[in-house]
Amino acid sequence: MAEGQNISLYYKGSLNPSTMEARELIQVLSAFTRLTTKANRAYHGSTARTSVRIERVQPGSLDLQWIHEVAANAQTAFAALPALSFGIKDVAGLIKAWLDLLKFLKGQPPQKVQNVTNGTALQLENVSGQTTIVNGNVYNTFILNGIGTDAEKLELPAKHGAEKLELKSRGHRIGSYSKSDLSNFKPIKPKDKPIESEIEAILEVVAPVLEGDGMWRFKYGRTSITAKLTDEDYRQRVIDGEESFSHGDRLHARLKTIQENLGDKISTKHFVTKVLQRK
Structure with missing residues (x-):
């Protein structure tokens, strides 16, 4: 018996989906399907049997909906040690954390990564000198899965009039990203010094x-x-x-x-x- 969770991307603005080439729409669909699959596997761990299906593609403002499924008896990898979960409660929450990291990093690798405690919290400094504290498991899965490579395709609707992207879970908005945020969704790679x-x-x-x-x-x-x-x-x-x-x-x-x-x-x-x- 599998359980599912609805996750959707909702693009708002003066977007005219009819101006998007089929190739571009497929790139957006494929990119977010890969992100959803990676998050599902990272969150539920090595014993999870997962599947992702596209439930609906709605015209107008562009509303893309996915249902991801996981075997009901799967155990979350983060929950193996409760202190490591750091507020991540489901797959949608992990995707939001990854996209929030891209938004914070502004398309550049972190200038500095420091341990905050003896646990899993990390403090990151971005190219503007701003700092934030993140879950180390979220950060490591973000780096190891190359999240920026997939997420950069999510900017494509912005080139056709979309001004904002909303990430929704079970119909409720959990994240919002402006056109400028989307322009910073890029692969995060080390440059002059190791990360x-x-x-x-x-x-x-x-x-x-x-x-x-x-x-x-x-x-x-x-x-x-x-x-x-x-x-x-x-x-x-x-x-x-x-x-x-x-x-x-x-x-x-x-x-x-x-x-x-x-x-x-x-x-x-x-x-x-x-x-x-x-x-």
Whole structure:
């Protein structure tokens, strides 16, 4: 039995959808479907079986509606440790948090990322010197899923007269983005210096490395990552046989992520700096 949630994009202004090429409308539909799917997987974790279907495309101001579904018995990845959820209650809330980040960052990578506490909160500084505090899990899933690459397609209706985009959940507006906000929906890539963050996270062990300095394989939500274990005390316990693992074991750990620009490619590296608890 699957449960669904209605999520919609509502473009307002002097938009004339008939001036949009079919290709542009398909790009908007495809981009938001990808965002919805990524949010569904990030929120519900690796055991979720998800599907997305387009429920209605309404002419006029352009009202695009999606229904996303998830298996009713799926467990949220963020809820694995309640303190990590930081107010994110559903998939629509995660999408809003991602779009709000794009709005805040103004199309540029953060100038500074700092830990606020020993938990998952991060303080970001944007290109204008403004600061905001965000959930580290929201930020990491935002970076790892390349949200700006999909979201930049949401600006297309603004080129045909749309002045505002409203994000709705179950018919209620939960986010509003002006034409200038939409122009800043861009891929966020490191430039002159790496983008670094360190948060508490729940990591599902896929393949531990018991010898040497090899990279462990984990699932972070539904994202597969490799990470180097730099917690020397924990590494020694593994080497001494005090810790044993099986597929699916979870670690509550501090996860450090570093993104940097290497020529034409973006390099993303992960480090488990401290194992706090076996889950």
